[in-house]
Amino acid sequence: MFGAIKNRIPRDAGERSRGATRPIGTADIRSEPRELRVEALGLRKTYTGGAREIHALQGVDLHVAKGEFVGVLGPNGAGKTTLIECLEGIRRPDTGEVRILGADTSDAGKMKKIRGRMGIALQHSTLPPRLTVREILTLQVRLYASQVRVDRMIDLVGIGDKADQRIEHLSGGQQQRVAVAMALMGDPELMFLDEPTSQLDPHARLALWELLYTQRDRRDASVVITTHQMEEAQRICDRVVIIDHGRVIAEGRPKELLRQHFTSRRMNFMLPIAAALDLRALNARSEPAGNGMKRVSLQTERPGATLVELAQLYGDSMIDLSVEEPTLEELFVKLTGTALQGETA
């Protein structure tokens, strides 16, 4: 696991967000009072050379403010890696502009100047297999002329016992931690992390988010991550940008997005089989649940009022009441008609 860090992750990070939900646009950028660390407009990228052209990005706009934690979500092949690589400046879009930390990513001179202020963890680890963890991070410290201590960082990412192991002898998850450590070595103001938790166990994931929150709080760092893990993003990101087939299909704070798209809530509870129930009036369905009980499920636009009504009708006999909150996963299905697990064609 990552080093011991106090658990501070809020149940819904969007609650304490400094992020906004308005869509990007040139006018918005100009009138935006907060410092923008990432400004991308009209990004298009088409891969050619194979049997067919692949339109990986089809006009994506994205902005990230100082201190904001933004999650780029979408299914396999949606264009997340292409997008984050364009934002990092390591891939050129066919059209569109990207500015990070005020530098145009097509300007090599300006990019060189800001390199030390950003940290990148690529999706597919390209770490030199024969170097040890300590050697790689020491190299990184020199490159960034950083004050961060190598041993402390190795401990923070929870691989203190692997410091003198070669990369080739580490598991996928351990290599992922080294990649994150490399991104943090320069004490960055802006971090790009492509699927940083895909090979981590739940405990290590939590510790990684803690580490990123610490960096955010200490440096007002902005963080851009890509992930398939909608549930995780819902909890940890100030703002999510959901992409599909190279287009942004939804953007905003998780809670606000869900509020906008889902006006009703599902309520579930159990009643004795014998209890009279007007299914149509309640917009409910029921099924036997064993032990003389039936499971009732209903959809309501007014959960508070419905709860009062139910308490009046069945107060004595109703048990196991729960109200389901909608999820980003459900939002994705609603917007695209497909489950997130499916590949983008």
Ligand SMILES: Nc1ncnc2c1ncn2[C@@H]1O[C@H](COP(=O)(O)OP(=O)(O)OP(=O)(O)O)[C@@H](O)[C@H]1O
């Ligand atoms: N170098 C490349 N050459 C040709 N096609 C590519 C290249 N890189 C990506 N693609 C294609 O572009 C599309 C978007 O790929 P990308 O890796 O950006 O998606 P992704 O959302 O990051 O997917 P995943 O979640 O699987 O990592 C996919 O159809 C992919 O096959």
